[in-house]
Amino acid sequence: GDSVTQMEGPVTLSEEAFLTINCTYTATGYPSLFWYVQYPGEGLQLLLKATKADDKGSNKGFEATYRKETTSFHLEKGSVQVSDSAVYFCALSPPLGGSYIPTFGRGTSLIVHP
């Protein structure tokens, strides 16, 4: 079945450091790929998405490129801020035609120090 693998956290960085959170997936067909972010005490919210190979999703300075050849969707940000401290989840959409149940990774906690 479909699966998403994320790097384990926590990832601890100083403010203004470069961020990469790795995400690889296994899926049938051509899923859409998503990054969700969960701030402390809140539910998940969509950060960015990409719907086909070579698409780049971007939002709030974060970027991720859909790489079909490496089945990856790594999240990057050039300069992190303390306010980016959160848990980040990679996810993929299910095959067309069935019930809409996305597959989530286990989440990666990011801690940014001043």
Place this chain on the structure above:
Amino acid sequence: NAGVTQTPKFQVLKTGQSMTLQCAQDMNHNSMYWYRQDPGMGLRLIYYSASEGTTDKGEVPNGYNVSRLNKREFSLRLESAAPSQTSVYFCASSGRSSATNEKLFFGSGTQLSVL
């Protein structure tokens, strides 16, 4: 613009007690979900409802029941709470179908402790 509303936000139960977590969405979404989130386990799907009147088991349904009362509301019931059900519970909803690859909208969660 409320989105997905969950109640209560916090709850403490004794083993064997029952309770119902309420969830409502105002986006006219067909699909609704209940997840639990535990440290190191990520999100695990308990039950989902693809449309009004239908419900299906997810990955971890044991000990839970659900009701899709109408298109807006999807409740989760613990009939006899156990300490293993201590968790943070999230309700979510999404647009019509996998054909549109809609994102999920999440509620703010219910922190449940079972003593």
